[in-house]
Amino acid sequence: MPAMSLRGATEVRPVGDGRFEADIHPGWDIMGNANGGYLLAMVARAAAVTASKPDPVSVTGHFLAPGKPGPVTIVTDLVRTGRRFSTVTATMSTADRPMLTMVGSFADLGIGGGDDPVERHVTGPPHLPPPEDCVAVEPTETFPPPFVANVDLRIHPDDVPFVNGPTGRMVIRGWFRLPGDEPVDPFGLILAADAFPPSIFNGDLPVAWTPTLELTVHVRTRPSDAWYAVVVSTRFVTGGFLEEDAEVWDRSGRLVAQGRQLALVPTG
């Protein structure tokens, strides 16, 4: 299946009263379930319309049921309109049941903050060879999943869990781009924060899948590059849960987005 643009695949159609119609497109799935970042980007796009602000600043989605291809409805509710931030809740549902519920604050990231009078990065971007020297992730029927046909992922040669086996270090570094050089907007950063294989696959633990309970993405600035350096990592597997953190960096060495998700650790 040829790559579909993220913009096309997350299109939402307002039908009045804060309601939107949309479609979960085929090909964005992992083992039959749509990628969480893709779904959250779609819901955030609808919520931004209701917020009357262009950019997601902080969005959190709770995943309630697997996303299968087909029509969905997104119901948004404007909780507060502010001068700088507006906050919206939204729920995406099929005809049968709710699938994803979100809370997010939206702003115009083109206004203010751009001068960065106070700026500090304690740690820097991941060390990565250029994209052409990394390992391109090609889709298969199972793993890597069909979803990766819609993103251009290049993984650091040292971090590829499905080539040489787990590294023992729960970190995956790589490059993210949208195919066909589609510009990455802030909604694309939501996808970038959830596009890589789970870093626990490098952890030498008996974990084959990690369903996401909740994903939060913070967008710091409007992106302007084609390629983004991403690092995903897990530090704590305990209580039947793990967190996966994502950092998304532009090529100037600036953090543009951060993600954190809480996932389940199914065993047995």
Next chain:
Amino acid sequence: MPAMSLRGATEVRPVGDGRFEADIHPGWDIMGNANGGYLLAMVARAAAVTASKPDPVSVTGHFLAPGKPGPVTIVTDLVRTGRRFSTVTATMSTADRPMLTMVGSFADLGIGGGDDPVERHVTGPPHLPPPEDCVAVEPTETFPPPFVANVDLRIHPDDVPFVNGPTGRMVIRGWFRLPGDEPVDPFGLILAADAFPPSIFNGDLPVAWTPTLELTVHVRTRPSDAWYAVVVSTRFVTGGFLEEDAEVWDRSGRLVAQGRQLALVPTG
């Protein structure tokens, strides 16, 4: 003002149809605005009733207006009931306006996960002298704020920004306890994740306050200690925002909760 129990200060009274009445109590404020973790704990307590599950697993609050002492209403909405998790949205409002909106998933953390067949901690708890050798944080009219009378905070002697000046390292390590040995339940962990002074106060940057836009707390397990070791840290100050991460550890060296907030960096 004597310390008030967290349980008393976050009491919520159901009035039917998923609505609750509650009070923001005086003395929980920082420069006149109630602590965000305190408010989120209160909203989560109401949401857990609606979820019919005892424990918050992942809760996210967006802060819409400062919390002043006085009566509030919390309106909750059950988005999904599941066997293991139930998901609720909730908004706390004064008579005038919404103050805090939340999405959270709730479970019974006493069921499952407790055996931890898969467990990994990549990093450990913060290195801390015993509580009696740390610096007790005493409330003042300004900073440290009145709020700290309601929590027992002991900061690592090397990390106290308001004694020797900023350390230059945006990290604060310390112990957290509720006064009078009130047991810390999972709602108390929400407070613990937002109780310490902002780590940016150790950053030698011209930032005097950091209003929180959003706070997410993950609770991994039901706590059972009196004292918890906490580390708060900031790595990225950029785009006019900073993240503050919190880890809450029990005395057996197990991570019990994680927090991340997105805060504004006001300048000028």
